[in-house]
Amino acid sequence: MASRANLSDIAKALGVSVATVSNAMSGKGRVSQELGRTIREKAKELGYVPSLAGRALSTGRSHVLGLVLADIAHPLFPQFAQAIEHAASEAGYGVLIGDSRGDVEAQSRAINRLIERGADGIVVVPRHGTRIGDIGRPVAVIDSPTTPGNTVAADHWNGGREIGRHLLDLGHRSVAIIGLHSDSNVQNDRIGGIREAFAGRGETRLIWIGEMERRHGAGCSLGLVRLVEEGVTAFAAVSDLHALRAITELQQGGISIPGDVSVTGFDDLVWAGVIAPSLTTMRMDMERIAEIAIADLISQIEQDGAGAVPHGLKASQGQNCIPMELIIRQSSGPKLGLPASDERTPGLRGSASPTVDQV
Amino acid sequence: MASRANLSDIAKALGVSVATVSNAMSGKGRVSQELGRTIREKAKELGYVPSLAGRALSTGRSHVLGLVLADIAHPLFPQFAQAIEHAASEAGYGVLIGDSRGDVEAQSRAINRLIERGADGIVVVPRHGTRIGDIGRPVAVIDSPTTPGNTVAADHWNGGREIGRHLLDLGHRSVAIIGLHSDSNVQNDRIGGIREAFAGRGETRLIWIGEMERRHGAGCSLGLVRLVEEGVTAFAAVSDLHALRAITELQQGGISIPGDVSVTGFDDLVWAGVIAPSLTTMRMDMERIAEIAIADLISQIEQDGAGAVPHGLKASQGQNCIPMELIIRQSSGPKLGLPASDERTPGLRGSASPTVDQV
DNA sequence: GCATATTGATTAAACGTTTAATCTGCTTCT
């Protein structure tokens, strides 16, 4: 097996020209049924695998996409990477990863590296507070639906609203929302949704972990026990990561979950189902998000040159806001002292069709 | 800006041949200092970026490596990906990701896809219980030092021993080790190390989560409170994931950590530092592991063809076992009822130089 | 002063694919 068979090997073996073989394989030119079959058989026999490099050089398309996450170390990265890789692979594309190590300015460097490597397009999940400028090549941005230039994203706002409704449903009237950075579009959407649900029905207060840590050091106590004493009965974190922090801090403080207070998260990270109590959370439909992002990217790539569509206007406008799914587990329960199914907020149930894990 | 400048653009602009430009850029052939500088200046001026496709076609090297993790959704994946990407990028390589969705058989399919995509070599973190056969191209396997064919890995065994010593140091004499699958080399190494440390100094018992879940369903209680009643004072999980499960289950059961019992993990996952209590754990030196894996891979790639080194025997034999680092946080403390610094196991301290997080 | 290295450059082929343009027989129409 001297390296790999190529088109000309097949051509030589059959006494035809390379062009004919190429046409037969791609089904593009004019080749007789008969000869076409013969060629494809021979190709399989010789174990022919097209050279991506040759094709790339000839067509100017590498059939490789770049994936840039602001911070590759983010616990959500695996889900993203898996979904994107799958969608891209289905479409015949490979996925090259780029890392910016959380650094704002390194983000664009990472993007550039990928472009220099020949990526036909880039999927970006930008760092909070940054925007992606024109990089001269197709981009799909996954941030939040309210972000200008966003391609596709989960409906974080509605997700927040469903979490809010879920807690209201359980009788909670005072919730503390836990966020990290106030410049994250995603977090602000989620928070906005929760607040909208609570508007006129209960009170919300807001905790920014980032700010607290700047004052009291990383890993500091969030003072949640104190909040419980002040009457807060539910904590809605904008990420499972913060929900986890809340749960452990509360448990350590002797507060029972969901007996005394409820805690909810966002994202359904891998461990959400196995902690005690397992975490009620809101899950993005990564598969669909990835599919749409990739589809958009590919349509941009293929139009490119011919269509001359201005990069600002996206093809698949409108269907870019993907519903989230409420996953009810053990960490959320009826407000303390509430009769089993009483005082529920009427008319709110039913908008979501939540998944309930068996325990 | 009509697409991108290439070698012949530069050549034309300067009235020299493409070959000379190529030589000047790569510093390989014979070019005068003078002309070399001129060419490089012109290249910069025109914003020249070499075409990887052209180069790949000519040299037969894509300068792309594949990264295959058994399960891309594993929480350790971000760390791996980040480290590998960094090391590869430093060496001038891009990283293509492949996913096998945890499926055993899909693992080899993923590897093949990457090879067909032209990856010059593959980094594999195999699924527990699988081995990587000869795939006809350079591979670096990151599993455990005791795995045959392994290229580089953390010293899981010694890591286990240090965890064991740490717990012994704190006065614990009865530890429950928590693992997931009994066919994981990594886990078995870690467990072996812990047991070695405890041999003759205390008793260990073993819990396989995988087995329990097969019997009682996913997310079931591990019955840890019961073990505490039986006299276990410390839990050593072989992954932070399981440590987290243990901590929350114990906390929910009203057991104080580290007051009543200690809990330790492995891997230092992102959230290990921010839960309450923060988690004492053992960290791999991903940077070094990645560096060595990449270096090994590249040396294989470059020897290939010339050296004709049998793929089984690795170049960098010996230095492939990277020490782990003990990170002492809040979740481990002296055994209940033990005077502050008494009854410590003598002669054990000092073998490790642990990092202690400030709180 | 003539053969020989050495330096600095050029030429040309090669990598594997795609694709527009061309060529050769055949069929079909008038």
Added chain:
DNA sequence: AGAAGCAGATTAAACGTTTAATCAATATGC
């Protein structure tokens, strides 16, 4: 029967790089 059309193939150029082989001119050795 001659022109036109068409199916089925081939030719040849192009993509951008690398690299072995070659060549001209200058420096070195005796």
